[in-house]
Amino acid sequence: MSALTPHVLEALSVDECLQLLATRSVGRIAFAHDGDPQIFPVNYQLHEGAIVFRTDYGGLLDAIHLSIAAFEVDAIDPEYRTGWSVVVHGRAEEVWKPAELVPLRTLNLRPWAPGARDHYVRIFPRSITGRRIK
Amino acid sequence: MSRAKLTAVGPDRLSRDECTTLLRTAGLGRIAFIVDDCPVVVPVNFAADGDAVVFRVERGGPLEVAVAGSAVAFEVDSIDPATRSGWSVLVQGVAEAVTADDEVRKLEDLELHPWAPGPRSRYIRLRATAVSGRRVPAGQSGIWLG
Numbered sequence: 666m667s668a669l670t671p672h673v674l675e676a677l678s679v680d681e682c683l684q685l686l687a688t689r690s691v692g693r694i695a696f697a698h699d700g701d702p703q704i705f706p707v708n709y710q711l712h713e714g715a716i717v718f719r720t721d722y723g724g725l726l727d728a729i730h731l732s733i734a735a736f737e738v739d740a741i742d743p744e745y746r747t748g749w750s751v752v753v754h755g756r757a758e759e760v761w762k763p764a765e766l767v768p769l770r771t772l773n774l775r776p777w778a779p780g781a782r783d784h785y786v787r788i789f790p791r792s793i794t795g796r797r798i799k
Numbered sequence: 800m801s802r803a804k805l806t807a808v809g810p811d812r813l814s815r816d817e818c819t820t821l822l823r824t825a826g827l828g829r830i831a832f833i834v835d836d837c838p839v840v841v842p843v844n845f846a847a848d849g850d851a852v853v854f855r856v857e858r859g860g861p862l863e864v865a866v867a868g869s870a871v872a873f874e875v876d877s878i879d880p881a882t883r884s885g886w887s888v889l890v891q892g893v894a895e896a897v898t899a900d901d902e903v904r905k906l907e908d909l910e911l912h913p914w915a916p917g918p919r920s921r922y923i924r925l926r927a928t929a930v931s932g933r934r935v936p937a938g939q940s941g942i943w944l945g
Contacts, residue, residue, distance in 0.1 A: 672916045690880045694942065695831035695838040695872070702838055702872040703805055704831035706887045706935075707942040708880070720941045725805060735831070737840040743826045746914040750842045783941065798915055 672746060677795030682751045685738070685795065687711045690773075692738040694718075694788075696757065698728050709736075710772040714790065716753055717760075719774050721783035729757045729786065736788055741798070751795035753788060760785040813932035815850070818888045821875070821932065822847040827914075828875035830854070830925075832866050832894075839865065845873075846909040850927045852890050853897075853906055855919040863921050867896040871925050878935055888932035890925060897922040 677685070686692075695704040709718040716736050720726055734757040741748030760766055761784075769785045813821070831840050841862065843854040852873050856862040871894040876887035897903055906922045913919040 672914065674916055691876075691878050691883075693829055693831075693840065693874055693876075695829075695840045697833045697836065697838055698805060700833065701870045701891070702831040702833050704829060704838075704840065704872045704874040704889065705805075705942050706874065706876045706878060708878075708883055718942065725942055728805065733837050735838040735840045737829055737842070739827075739829075739842050741827055741842065741914070746844075752840055754837065 672798050675797050675799070677749065677751065677797055679793050682753075682793045682795040683711070683714070685740075685749055685751055686716070686753070689738050689740065692716070692736055694729070694757070695735040695737065696729050696732045703728070708774065710774055712769065712772055712787075716755075716788040716790075717769055717772060717774070718786055719783050720786060726759060726784055726786070730759050732757055734788055747799045749795060749797045751793065753790045753793050755788040755791045757786055757788050760787050811933045811936060813886065813888070813934065815930050818890075818930045818932040819847065819850045821877075821886060821888050822850070822852070822890070825875045825877065828852065828873050830866065830894075831872045831874065832869050834865055844911075844914045845875075846911040848906070848909060848924070850890070850930055851892075852925040852927070853909060853911060854923055854925075855911060855913045856921050856923055857917060857919055858921040860921075863896055863923065866894040866923060869894060873925055876935075882937045883935065884937035885935050886932060887935065888930070890927045891929040892925045892927050894923050894925045897924050
């Protein structure tokens with residue numbers, strides 16, 4: 666297929682979306698901050714169906730904790746203009762219970778410098794949508 | 800509650816010139832906007848026009864309705880997942896539908912062809928009120944602020 670071939674968009678199933686989310690490690694989190702949209706890249710892991718990431722910045726944590734977030738991951742080939750994107754919507758929440766933190770600490774979310782205080786944030790999907798362009 | 804500052808500080812922060820240069824190297828970004836208090840993210844291919852971001856949508860379609868006249872955040876990055884190094888740039892502003900014929904003709908010179916299928920004859924321009932960006936040093940984990 667070339668860039669000049671007419672492309673089609675097809676919807677992905679939730680299972681396909683989850684499988685694709687598990688293949689990547691960098692996504693973008695979007696949320697409203699004082700009513701304005703914000704979007705930042707973040708590295709993440711999929712853990713028991715939830716998006717998990719870390720942050721050490723308290724101002725950011727204050728902004729996203731308990732907010733409704735959109736989490737986007739894509740893989741689109743700029744040459745052939747084919748690929749996919751998946752968006753998860755859900756409430757972002759800091760994980761603070763020690764028992765829940767134990768498995769998260771084993772995820773491949775490399776730590777900051779020793780001594781840095783950081784926090785785990787989890788998004789349980791309320792909805793998952795995805796599209797493939799081909 | 801006071802407004803938390805959500806921009807990178809320190810040596811990793813990119814200058815505005817660096818940000819606009821990087822914008823021209825990328826073809827795909829993501830727009831984020833708020834609908835009924837809920838954030839929405841859509842990947843779009845785009846062209847940089849100075850420090851404005853231009854993309855195309857279906858004329859009168861849901862995306863034009865959602866973003867024209869609304870606050871939009873636009874994000875583009877290049878991050879190697881293996882080393883977790885690269886850069887990200889964030890453009891914030893209010894999106895506008897470009898309808899004047901002479902302005903549309905100028906935007907046609909950008910040679911911006913939508914990657915997604917379907918008629919997308921409406922140009923949307925996001926004039927930057929804020930541009931920020933940062934380098935992502937290798938090995939860091941977490942949210943990379945713009």
